[in-house]
């Protein structure tokens with residue numbers, strides 16, 4: 001999937017199909033399903049952002065119907081291995097999680113967490129929320145703001 005970068009009109013936000021498929025498999029389709037989530041891995045070329053991989057929940061994550069806290073150290077370990085094995089090309093590039101709603105949008109908690117990640121990382125980061133339909137919220141954040149790439153249906 002290719003979208004326009006919401007801050008830089010000439011740049012693209014690219015998400016590999018395998019990433020979208022994994023996100024779709026981790027949606028909260030049953031009324032008892034807890035939120036899923038993880039980190040997005042990918043590369044930056046000029047201003048383009050390309051998401052190539054992701055992590056999915058690990059045992060030590062804290063999950064409920066309406067929250068996902070990434071607590072398991074395995075996410076960070078995967079990011080480090082991807083970075084090392086790619087010679088520093090692939091790196092931590094964002095965050096994703098699911099919401100138990102049809103058309104997802106960021107909660108106030110999401111916005112706060114994403115803002116602090118952007119301030120810490122000091123480079124544009126990708127944020128993705130998967131709803132229960134084939135509907136995603138997809139955006140980019142930098143140190144000033146978080147903007148939706150566009151309403152997205154897979």
Ligand SMILES: [Zn+2]
Nearest residue numbers: 099106107110
């Ligand atoms: Zn959320």
